[in-house]
């Protein structure tokens with residue numbers, strides 16, 4: 001699943017890469033970090049007369065496929081919004097169902113992710129997550145820490161503003177004087193300071209909102225919104241997002 005060591009892939013392409021090239025993707029200009037707002041599970045389920053949690057379960061299947069696809073394509077970092085700090089406001093049964101789904105997924109996928117060299121990290125205030133789910137997520141992160149393939153960031157109980165607040169608290173705790181507080185001082189205290197910022201943020205199900213996702217890191221990211229609901233998202237849609245990214249001219253504020 002994960003990107004094998006470079007030394008072993010030199011000159012080799014995966015089937016996904018072959019299909020990507022056929023679709024017009026330039027493998028030398030891939031986004032290093034793709035972040036996804038996986039929206040539309042509920043609407044997808046409703047449209048088929050099913051409960052929202054069935055939509056989330058299908059969303060989990062999609063996530064497994066997309067992680068595999070991104071890894072084989074050669075993406076270095078994939079970050080997904082699994083549960084926002086605002087999602088606690090949903091009805092109890094949905095919150096509990098999502099926590100159960102996430103905890104089960106962490107336990108079920110652990111062996112596969114280890115075997116496939118995926119490094120999984122949890123972004124968010126882990127300490128506020130119900131104990132059983134938290135332990136499973138922690139075990140997943142601990143067991144995959146040494147893996148060298150794709151970095152898979154699972155944003156759970158995540159809020160972009162909360163992440164900035166947490167960084168500011170670390171600055172205050174470290175007694176850093178105001179004249180030494182700059183962008184770098186904040187960036188280096190975010191949840192994953194060692195990773196490249198997302199180059200491409202994908203949102204499914206058509207909403208044109210950031211929803212408090214990676215708001216600091218998104219400063220120069222390209223945004224790709226598709227009407228496709230997350231459960232229907234797949235390789236074709238991922239390729240479309242990468243193609244749109246490659247058509248854009250990134251200026252970073254310059255001309």
Ligand code: FPP
Pocket residue numbers: 038039040041042043044056057059060063081082083084087101102105106154205230
């Ligand atoms: C947004 O769709 C999606 C979520 C709040 C949850 C995303 C979770 C998954 C895809 C399952 C993840 C599994 C793991 C292991 C992380 P929505 O419910 O807001 O959809 P709607 O806007 O159509 O109601």
